[in-house]
Amino acid sequence: MIEDVQSLLDEEQEQMLAFQARASSTDNFNYATYHSLEEIYDFIDLLVAENPKLVSKLQIGSSYEGRPLYVLKFSTGGKNRPAIWIDTGIHSREWVTQASGVWFAKKIVQDYGRDPAITAVLDSLDIFLEIVTNPDGFAYTHSTNRLWRKTRSHTSGSLCVGADPNRNWDAGFGLAGASSSPCSETYHGKSANSEVEVKSIVDFVKDHGNIKAFISIHSYSQLLLYPYGYKKAAVADQKELDEVAKSAVAALTSLYGTKFQYGSIYTTIYQASGSSIDWAYNQGIKYSFSFELRDTGRNGFLLPASQIIPTAEETWLALQTILEYTLNHPY
Amino acid sequence: MQPRRPPPPAPGPPRPAAPLLALPLLLLAVQGAAAPTGPEAAEWRPDTGPPHGLLRQAARAALHFLNFRAGSPSALRVLAAVQEGRARINAKKECTVDLVFTTEHYNSEEGEERLGKCSARVFFRNQKPRPAVNVTCARLMEKTKRQQEDYRLYKQMKQLRNPLDGVSIPDSHGHIDPSLRPVWELAFLGSSYVMWEKTTRFLHYYMAQLSGVKQWETNDGAIDFDYTVLLHEFSTQEIIPCRIHLVWSPGKPLTVKYHCQELLAPEDASGTEEGSAVAPTELSNF
Numbered sequence: 001m002i003e004d005v006q007s008l009l010d011e012e013q014e015q016m017l018a019f020q021a022r023a024s025s026t027d028n029f030n031y032a033t034y035h036s037l038e039e040i041y042d043f044i045d046l047l048v049a050e051n052p053k054l055v056s057k058l059q060i061g062s063s064y065e066g067r068p069l070y071v072l073k074f075s076t077g078g079k080n081r082p083a084i085w086i087d088t089g090i091h092s093r094e095w096v097t098q099a100s101g102v103w104f105a106k107k108i109v110q111d112y113g114r115d116p117a118i119t120a121v122l123d124s125l126d127i128f129l130e131i132v133t134n135p136d137g138f139a140y141t142h143s144t145n146r147l148w149r150k151t152r153s154h155t156s157g158s159l160c161v162g163a164d165p166n167r168n169w170d171a172g173f174g175l176a177g178a179s180s181s182p183c184s185e186t187y188h189g190k191s192a193n194s195e196v197e198v199k200s201i202v203d204f205v206k207d208h209g210n211i212k213a214f215i216s217i218h219s220y221s222q223l224l225l226y227p228y229g230y231k232k233a234a235v236a237d238q239k240e241l242d243e244v245a246k247s248a249v250a251a252l253t254s255l256y257g258t259k260f261q262y263g264s265i266y267t268t269i270y271q272a273s274g275s276s277i278d279w280a281y282n283q284g285i286k287y288s289f290s291f292e293l294r295d296t297g298r299n300g301f302l303l304p305a306s307q308i309i310p311t312a313e314e315t316w317l318a319l320q321t322i323l324e325y326t327l328n329h330p331y
Numbered sequence: 332m333q334p335r336r337p338p339p340p341a342p343g344p345p346r347p348a349a350p351l352l353a354l355p356l357l358l359l360a361v362q363g364a365a366a367p368t369g370p371e372a373a374e375w376r377p378d379t380g381p382p383h384g385l386l387r388q389a390a391r392a393a394l395h396f397l398n399f400r401a402g403s404p405s406a407l408r409v410l411a412a413v414q415e416g417r418a419r420i421n422a423k424k425e426c427t428v429d430l431v432f433t434t435e436h437y438n439s440e441e442g443e444e445r446l447g448k449c450s451a452r453v454f455f456r457n458q459k460p461r462p463a464v465n466v467t468c469a470r471l472m473e474k475t476k477r478q479q480e481d482y483r484l485y486k487q488m489k490q491l492r493n494p495l496d497g498v499s500i501p502d503s504h505g506h507i508d509p510s511l512r513p514v515w516e517l518a519f520l521g522s523s524y525v526m527w528e529k530t531t532r533f534l535h536y537y538m539a540q541l542s543g544v545k546q547w548e549t550n551d552g553a554i555d556f557d558y559t560v561l562l563h564e565f566s567t568q569e570i571i572p573c574r575i576h577l578v579w580s581p582g583k584p585l586t587v588k589y590h591c592q593e594l595l596a597p598e599d600a601s602g603t604e605e606g607s608a609v610a611p612t613e614l615s616n617f
Contacts, residue, residue: 033504034503034504095503141503142503146499146503146540147539147540147561147563147570149568164568179567184567184569185567185568185569185570186567186568259412270566296410297409297537298409298437299501299505300537300539300563301539301563302501302503302504302505302539302540303505304501304504304505304506305504305505305506307505
């Protein structure tokens, strides 16, 4: 009998070892490595299961290829509280952004109730976080082409696939700063919101009606940007946004000395039409910002995994600055 | 083929007590094609200054050119910060940029502070590529050390045979195996030539990833190296595959041949770009 028990135990041990590759909780999830779509979606479910009072998962739509578009909602209650939107991974090859999104999600639940600043934010505002904003592209970067940027939608009349989801928003759509060629990396799509990944966010934000800050996260270049991208003209709130950006960057740099520049998209990076934060700003979401995370070209999109956590940590300080500012400056 | 002249003698090694700043400049003076003189129609007003992007653009062009001409895979530089600069643009929209910038050692792990200072004049011919570069830098790495590092890299490369087939460097997670590091550095050296040639007033490049590496035998013991590099052009966000063939020996000039695909449409099978160069043995105009 004892031998049988032993062999049962051995078998169980083997099975446990096999499953160890898969995190059983967000506490033994490996934040210092890049993950697959499935692993990130598992993480999301674990996080919700572990923090049911604080976190819920919403599906705002489905991607072109039918993958669910999940958004995490962090809320301590209320009814349609003013909220902050954060998206990562809209450009699928920018892997440090999805990885940072995962880290931010964990950070929020860890710090709520412990860190006074984030606790104050969540006691009055909700946070919406879409970690994999372009899941079709992301799956493609794993399976086929690590440097894929766009969606995976098919354009009739072209052999080329995908539109640039950050040229597809209804703000200066189709103007200079995007391409009309389906084969281009900055192809704007056949019309504004033609990409379901974009439309889903647009519908969500409009239906919510109470988003007060909108933050899109990209890599690389180490920049903090505010609108506009589609035209040179300064936004009406330029002075205020510039001040907020300045203090957010100061917070970021304080951690590891990582240098960031800031300014409008147009003057700091290049002319870009149909971008998410231009649309958000024009919807009346004053605190609209876009980040370009590490690095400045040494590794580019292929940022070594060892830099995920430092990148997320420093970026979080900038995000917190914006979150707190939004809390303290209701409009 | 011109007979080789020995390179200009470098100043003697600094005295041990001398601070880094006292190291003599002008240890590496490299000139590109001469910029035309002529009346300049407009200058940026002092209060506005040239767009910050233009100065960085010029710095990158200067660095690609410098890296190629220095021909040393163990002493590659990247931009640290632009310190000052000014620009002039003429009636033909040709742009001359004078600037001072600091650099870092590319090969080092991050955190290593070695800020070598450079000054450069870069001439952009409107939207045309191949900016003319005149650049002078303080030496980042002492000459004998650089030669030793190059030779060490050379030996490491010689030991790698061709199990490089199908390997991407870095891998998807941004990791480069230490044994493959020399391959990356040599590829970066060759790619510097390509990136310099393709840089324009508005386009700039980074090396994203390396694949399809093949190393060939040569009779004289040089490294003969064939690879595909994926360049990332920043303003268009395009990924441009370039096939590069380089031949290198420590201390000898680098030869580079390349063939880039300009991908715009899959139907458009034409649109390739070729170039080749041999780094001259003398530091002179070409």
